[in-house]
Amino acid sequence: MNDKVMLRHGDGGKHTSLLIKDIFYKHFYNDMLVNSLDASVFDGNHWRLAFTTDSFVVKPLVFPGGDIGKLAICGTINDLVTAGAKPLYLSCGFIIEEGFNMELLEKIAASMGETCRKTGVKIITGDTKVVEKGAVDGVFINTSGIGGLQANYQPKPIQEGDQIIITGGIAEHGTTIAVERYGIKVEGNIKSDCRPLNHILEKLQTYMGSIKLMKDPTRGGLATALNEILEVSGRGIQLLEKAIPIAGEVKSINELLGLDPLYHACEGRMIMVVDKEKADEVLGEIRGCEGCEDAAIIGSFLSTDIPSKVVMETVIGGRRIVGPLEGDMLPRIC
Amino acid sequence: MNDKVMLRHGDGGKHTSLLIKDIFYKHFYNDMLVNSLDASVFDGNHWRLAFTTDSFVVKPLVFPGGDIGKLAICGTINDLVTAGAKPLYLSCGFIIEEGFNMELLEKIAASMGETCRKTGVKIITGDTKVVEKGAVDGVFINTSGIGGLQANYQPKPIQEGDQIIITGGIAEHGTTIAVERYGIKVEGNIKSDCRPLNHILEKLQTYMGSIKLMKDPTRGGLATALNEILEVSGRGIQLLEKAIPIAGEVKSINELLGLDPLYHACEGRMIMVVDKEKADEVLGEIRGCEGCEDAAIIGSFLSTDIPSKVVMETVIGGRRIVGPLEGDMLPRIC
The missing domain is CATH 3.90.650.10 (PurM-like C-terminal domain)
Incomplete structure (x- = not known):
């Protein structure tokens, strides 16, 4: 593995495939993710579903109490929770600056994986882009999420005294x-x-x-x-x-x-x-x-x-x- | 409306709300989008579902035959189609550079809206971030998508002569x-x-x-x-x-x-x-x-x-x- 992310890690060829396997599959591992090609498949039966998306651009990338990875997973989980949904599946899109430190990228991925395991959600599909130095500041992450609505919750009219x-x-x-x-x-x-x-x-x-x-x-x-x-x-x-x-x-x-x-x-x-x-x-x-x-x-x-x-x-x-x-x-x- | 995107268009307050209504709701309009808060809700019954994500960082933003907006919608639709799914719902996350031309942003949004109407898919949830000048090159877009699997398709073992x-x-x-x-x-x-x-x-x-x-x-x-x-x-x-x-x-x-x-x-x-x-x-x-x-x-x-x-x-x-x-x-x- 290189110690820096290179442009070729985003070209869709052999190097992208290595980056995905060595970092993302390692930390996000689940059957649905590793067996998917361009899309992942799951069963929507018996659910009303909630769908949400968020891009994360926080600076600094690591801060007391978390990092951009933990923030991305939590942010998307919490948006699903506000809809009364049990978070089920996440997607994850990385946009990485050429030259980004590989060890830090892995640290961020590890933090995402850990938060997923703690909460029982799975990253089942992803995308990785690498852009030239200066085209993005470090790394930006998009996480979109799907949750299953709890049958017993729905928003209700608000009354005086609530x-x-x-x-x-x-x-x-x-x-x-x-x-x-x-x-x-x-x-x-x-x-x-x-x-x-x-x-x-x-x-x-x-x-x-x-x-x-x-x-x-x-x-x-x-x-x-x-x-x-x-x-x-x-x-x-x-x-x-x-x-x-x-x-x-x-x-x-x-x-x-x-x-x-x-x-x-x-x-x-x-x-x-x-x-x-x-x-x-x-x-x-x-x-x-x-x-x-x-x-x-x-x-x-x-x-x-x-x-x-x-x-x-x-x-x-x-x-x-x-x-x-x-x-x-x-x-x-x- | 300003003629340029400002940092405050991404602060989550009044200006973000204006940008969303004036540009994104205008071109992506559908009930599910405009009635959603942090997540949008849809019915997963009777479907096996496909889920995919892609970030788009194409340069130049407009090129013969398309632009980053059309590319984002088509790219995500096509990933769902490869899984044998009928594309249903999309999310859309914008990361915009401070000072970005508002007219071009609207042109990109219009192109996304047009492609959605042509294909019958709906953008039902979104996110907008604005970062300071130099932190991103123009605009990057993430589209994640959900499709309903056609009951009569699934990948099959490949044989000699196929x-x-x-x-x-x-x-x-x-x-x-x-x-x-x-x-x-x-x-x-x-x-x-x-x-x-x-x-x-x-x-x-x-x-x-x-x-x-x-x-x-x-x-x-x-x-x-x-x-x-x-x-x-x-x-x-x-x-x-x-x-x-x-x-x-x-x-x-x-x-x-x-x-x-x-x-x-x-x-x-x-x-x-x-x-x-x-x-x-x-x-x-x-x-x-x-x-x-x-x-x-x-x-x-x-x-x-x-x-x-x-x-x-x-x-x-x-x-x-x-x-x-x-x-x-x-x-x-x-």
Whole structure:
């Protein structure tokens, strides 16, 4: 194996075939992948299916709490989970810069393979392109995913009083990338929340009738995701600043950088809209999941008489309208 | 609308939402796409499904016979067709360079939308990333696709005497890109063969029992694709050079450039391995399809006593072993 990726690794011939076998098949191994030619085949019977895609361009490629590979697998899994689907199969498309370090490529592939095994999803089809030096910055990855819908979940109309749960501390991924990008020295343990969320869905099976909507607050953060939910629901949201879980370090660094954590991407958190009668029980279940100990109810939906905005009661007792992201946040966070 | 794509078009907030609505929803419009949040839902019942992915990095973005958008849709459709599947749903992930011309982006999206309508496939989920100037060369597109397997087709063991059909002239796409890349002035009409192949599959429904294998000779060209088929079949192939359809201009230009057309990508051709009893009938049907008038039987499979190689009888009466692509062909042809 070369120690760098060469243009010929992407020409579709012998060298591409070697790269695929030595790195991708090694770490992603499963029968469906290795027996496929240009497409892989699976059984769609008895499922309603969810289909999603994401390209990952995060910089740096490796960061505290994860790397572009783990991020790609988690991101696509989590998009399927928001649709109430059990993640089943993924595709994986690499675009690699000529000269890219082969050891780092393998590290990224290994991280993807590990996340797949942990979550029970399989990469069953893939594509590899290599472009000349300067045509892409390092490596970009697209992962598309197919999930099987759980029969007992579907999005439901949102009512007055429905509660909003976030499954853990916000802004950890975006803040981690900002710290790395600006080269800030930080005391303490800031790391990305990047994690797969399918286990939460499995744990909440008996509550699916009470869950109205799910959304993961990635690019644009909690604020933008809530505004998207608001658009679907046609109802205003009352948000309680003091209830929003945020780690002390994350809060301090954003104050230092002058950034608003409400707009920072999470990569392992879910917003759930839950019937008010069941919200406490659902919260209890979520808090029992690994990494979700700080899950909290952070707000609720209002009567349709009230203008459809996200209004936050601030810790100092004021009120602030929280719009979707409009300014320029950090690019390439995922 | 701005006349250039800005970083904020990729931040996941208001501007991303505008870009998606003004360009992508406009040209890709269908209910499943516009009603989806992070994933789109479809019914997998009664289907065995095929799943495939491809990233497109072609340079130049627009070329005679197509552009990166048409190429992306056709490429993914054709990968599904090789699996014997009816293409149903596509995902589409854009990675765009900051400052990219908005009009060209819309032209590419329009070309994708047109190809979708022609072929009856729907883009039902998507993703848009914008990266800073220099981090990607223009625009790269990933399309992943889901197709429903035709009940009457599956790959079958290849026997001695099975015939190899190519659905039209070879090397047209790769040669077109080479001509554009090297800035060669050419007399005549050289253009990419980029086209969707699903209509051929529909026309051949009654012959599915006689079709043993299908493969599209993209990167690595006819030579590499035949070597991949050979690996699956365990049998040698006798190839007849004089039977291989190739346009006069394509042949001359490759002689001029010193390139071997057997290794140039096709983007609208299919190799089919067909039972010898039915090969002439199948060929007749294929020749009736638009753009396939030059389809031909170009070789056959040999006894297992003979070493498993692709051996070509040349026009001057010699014999040449045709291996898979090993050298460096032009990068970024698709």
